Amino acid sequence: MNTTLTTVPATTTPAGPAHAPRQLRWLLRLHRPALLAGAALVLLTGAGLLWLGGPLADASAAAWKRYNACAFDERCSYDQDAVIRYKDVYNYTTYAVLAVPFLIAAWAGGSLTGREMESGTARLAWTQGVSPARWLASRLAFPTLAALAATGLLTLLHRLAWTGSEDRIDTALVWDHYPTFYANGTVPVALALAGLAIGVLAGLVLRRAVAALAVATAALGALWAAVHTALPHLWPAVTRVTGLREGPRGEGIWAGQGVLTADGDRLDAPCLTSMLPGCETTLSDMGAVSFYRDIHPAAHYWPLQLVASGIILAVAALLVLAAFRLLRHRTP
Amino acid sequence: MTVPAIEADALGKRFGRRAAWALRDCSFRLPAGRVCAVVGPNGAGKSTLLALAAGLLAPTEGTVTVLGTDPATARPRVGFVDQGKPLYPQLGVAETLRMGADLNPGRWDADTADRVVAGGDLDPRARIRSLSGGQRTRVALALALGKRPELLLLDEPMADLDPLARHELMGVLMGQAAEHGTTIVMSSHVVAELEDSCDHLLLIGGGRVRLAGEIDDLLAAHTRVSAPAETDLAPHAVVEARTTGRRLSALLRPSGPLPGDWRTGTPSLEELVLSYLRNPGALAPAPAPDTTETAA
Amino acid sequence: MIDYRIDRHTGVATYVQIVQQTKQALRLGLLKPGDKLPTAREVVEATAVNPNTVLKAYRELEREGLVEARRGLGTFVRRSLGAAPADSPLRAELEEWASQAREAGLEREDVAALFTAVLDTHYPAHTPDPAPAKTSEGDPS
Numbered sequence: 001m002n003t004t005l006t007t008v009p010a011t012t013t014p015a016g017p018a019h020a021p022r023q024l025r026w027l028l029r030l031h032r033p034a035l036l037a038g039a040a041l042v043l044l045t046g047a048g049l050l051w052l053g054g055p056l057a058d059a060s061a062a063a064w065k066r067y068n069a070c071a072f073d074e075r076c077s078y079d080q081d082a083v084i085r086y087k088d089v090y091n092y093t094t095y096a097v098l099a100v101p102f103l104i105a106a107w108a109g110g111s112l113t114g115r116e117m118e119s120g121t122a123r124l125a126w127t128q129g130v131s132p133a134r135w136l137a138s139r140l141a142f143p144t145l146a147a148l149a150a151t152g153l154l155t156l157l158h159r160l161a162w163t164g165s166e167d168r169i170d171t172a173l174v175w176d177h178y179p180t181f182y183a184n185g186t187v188p189v190a191l192a193l194a195g196l197a198i199g200v201l202a203g204l205v206l207r208r209a210v211a212a213l214a215v216a217t218a219a220l221g222a223l224w225a226a227v228h229t230a231l232p233h234l235w236p237a238v239t240r241v242t243g244l245r246e247g248p249r250g251e252g253i254w255a256g257q258g259v260l261t262a263d264g265d266r267l268d269a270p271c272l273t274s275m276l277p278g279c280e281t282t283l284s285d286m287g288a289v290s291f292y293r294d295i296h297p298a299a300h301y302w303p304l305q306l307v308a309s310g311i312i313l314a315v316a317a318l319l320v321l322a323a324f325r326l327l328r329h330r331t332p
Numbered sequence: 333m334t335v336p337a338i339e340a341d342a343l344g345k346r347f348g349r350r351a352a353w354a355l356r357d358c359s360f361r362l363p364a365g366r367v368c369a370v371v372g373p374n375g376a377g378k379s380t381l382l383a384l385a386a387g388l389l390a391p392t393e394g395t396v397t398v399l400g401t402d403p404a405t406a407r408p409r410v411g412f413v414d415q416g417k418p419l420y421p422q423l424g425v426a427e428t429l430r431m432g433a434d435l436n437p438g439r440w441d442a443d444t445a446d447r448v449v450a451g452g453d454l455d456p457r458a459r460i461r462s463l464s465g466g467q468r469t470r471v472a473l474a475l476a477l478g479k480r481p482e483l484l485l486l487d488e489p490m491a492d493l494d495p496l497a498r499h500e501l502m503g504v505l506m507g508q509a510a511e512h513g514t515t516i517v518m519s520s521h522v523v524a525e526l527e528d529s530c531d532h533l534l535l536i537g538g539g540r541v542r543l544a545g546e547i548d549d550l551l552a553a554h555t556r557v558s559a560p561a562e563t564d565l566a567p568h569a570v571v572e573a574r575t576t577g578r579r580l581s582a583l584l585r586p587s588g589p590l591p592g593d594w595r596t597g598t599p600s601l602e603e604l605v606l607s608y609l610r611n612p613g614a615l616a617p618a619p620a621p622d623t624t625e626t627a628a
Numbered sequence: 629m630i631d632y633r634i635d636r637h638t639g640v641a642t643y644v645q646i647v648q649q650t651k652q653a654l655r656l657g658l659l660k661p662g663d664k665l666p667t668a669r670e671v672v673e674a675t676a677v678n679p680n681t682v683l684k685a686y687r688e689l690e691r692e693g694l695v696e697a698r699r700g701l702g703t704f705v706r707r708s709l710g711a712a713p714a715d716s717p718l719r720a721e722l723e724e725w726a727s728q729a730r731e732a733g734l735e736r737e738d739v740a741a742l743f744t745a746v747l748d749t750h751y752p753a754h755t756p757d758p759a760p761a762k763t764s765e766g767d768p769s
Binding site: 025126 | 391403412423436475
């Protein structure tokens with residue numbers, strides 16, 4: 001039979017650059033509920049952080065001022081609720097900021113690729129004028145921007161709220177309190193991007209939504225744990241040397257401590273001051289001349305944050321590469 | 333006709349290095365404009381073959397050429413309906429078609445897509461997740477037809493449809509073939525439902541091509557015979573032979589004139605297919621006429 | 629216009645059924661010279677048969693000189709068949725005879741047997757046709 005071809009020109013290029021906005025529109029449509037829920041979470045946490053850094057911090061600071069002013073007056077009353085409210089909201093919002101990367105990993109693994117692979121809708125997309133590589137790119141591009149915006153905004157607001165409490169609130173958490181350390185910096189942003197990459201890859205590999213959701217969340221946790229373990233060694237630490245009676249000293253993030261011998265050897269400390277019974281003998285038997293402690297002072301905050309973020313981003317980039325290669329290997 | 337719709341050469345696919353071959357040594361050529369039935373038992377490799385042609389799977393070995401090019405390049409000109417009829421459950425019917433129009437700019441045939449859906453008395457606002465299997469099939473077919481493909485690959489397209497919808501949608505497919513010369517390849521394990529609509533056959537069993545060609549030619553090349561028991565059927569190639577009582581009935585590929593005292597008849601497509609499937613040892617007709625192998 | 633009805637269980641090839649039904653319509657005057665046959669698309673949409681089957685049937689009709697394909701326009705009837713249009717006096721007489729037979733208490737099978745017997749007497753040397761024995765071909769050519 002002869003082909004009486006269509007009136008539509010058969011030469012139309014089906015996937016040009018103008019294709020990207022169309023794909024984005026449908027990606028947004030398909031994930032509308034998740035997007036709305038995510039936006040609500042970010043707005044709620046953001047609003048909480050603004051409240052925390054403004055009225056709550058002021059009220060708590062005022063309460064502390066009054067408490068300190070009349071510390072020894074039994075009849076003195078101060079607004080204890082304001083102090084507790086500040087502390088509670090601080091904890092909630094900090095953990096909310098740190099949870100965002102995990103939510104992104106779970107969504108990416110479960111919904112973004114896992115469910116599409118499981119139900120076969122990925123194949124549907126691939127036969128609807130969207131090549132597998134484009135499909136994957138569309139599932140990485142916009143979510144990357146959204147994850148950047150969400151975590152960038154939240155960590156910035158967290159930092160502002162935390163800075164506003166410095167020197168005003170006696171129970172405000174110090175910079176090296178780990179949740180505070182992370183929530184104030186760039187690590188959550190990097191973790192969010194890594195979570196997206198891990199989720200997308202897990203969905204492609206496992207082809208099961210629930211499995212990919214679980215594996216992606218656990219894998220992101222493992223990545224963070226590994227970076228956390230390595231954190232003190234990601235930047236050269238400062239060594240503080242102290243006398244044997246004084247014991248090791250120094251505030252900040254510890255990288256290690258022990259005793260120094262006359263030759264400069266570093267040994268594990270059997271005890272932490274020569275004033276303890278038996279300790280002096282032990283220390284002199286070892287030839288210890290002083291204690292030392294390697295620490296990261298507050299000045300190391302950004303170097304540590306940036307190196308940790310860089311490592312996480314490098315892992316994320318490798319995972320994205322692996323996802324593209326896997327898809328390339330599976331489809332022609 | 334110039335460029336074949338599909339040309340497979342020693343095509344093979346297995347999922348994993350230690351897994352069994354889902355498809356192997358698959359070589360055939362499907363001319364453009366044909367309506368081809370891909371038949372075979374469940375698990376024969378039909379779905380794998382269709383996915384390879386649709387550019388959804390990379391072959392492990394061999395090559396497949398689609399519309400004169402590689403499957404990935406041909407993808408925009410190929411329509412595909414997966415066995416499970418995957419669709420986005422959260423979208424509505426009309427929305428799904430709008431997505432098809434959006435993702436296939438310049439090719440979309442809204443009239444055909446709308447007509448396929450309209451035939452099913454579907455509420456355009458109904459969510460995909462609320463549809464029955466047959467209704468989903470209708471929407472999936474509308475998506476595949478809407479992109480006005482030159483080659484349409486359908487994996488078990490009629491399985492979920494009631495007889496009325498089956499007839500109607502098969503009519504729509506045939507109309508596409510008549511109007512646009514669309515090549516249609518559809519798999520099924522029910523031969524009878526394809527017999528009137530298809531003119532080309534690809535019989536797959538155990539991951540291999542057992543029989544391929546124009547249905548008329550294949551039927552003409554085979555003869556159903558009934559002869560006295562203990563008749564020597566040589567030198568004709570025997571696909572299947574059975575003795576019941578004092579009669580021997582067999583399906584042959586005659587290699588010359590048959591004795592006049594044999595009762596002969598033309599097999600139906602279903603008889604032909606079943607005979608080959610029941611006898612995995614029977615070899616497909618070779619291109620050369622001197623086929624001497626026999627199997628029972 | 630003609631509606632083809634394909635019966636899958638007669639054992640008659642589909643294209644032969646289309647040829648026969650077209651001839652039947654020509655014979656009954658349902659199709660007249662100049663009438664357009666349905667397009668292949670219309671036929672396959674209604675019957676779900678392969679387009680090539682319809683084209684094969686149309687080619688067969690063309691070969692017999694009954695229809696002609698006009699490029700880009702469609703397939704048209706060239707000449708009618710037989711002399712028994714649906715509204716001929718012969719038909720009216722047959723109608724009358726049939727109602728008499730019915731009044732006389734003849735069953736459908738009785739009438740059919742009678743009719744076939746008479747038919748065989750008057751059209752003896754007819755070659756067997758692959759058609760179902762509903763109507764004899766009686767090709768006048």
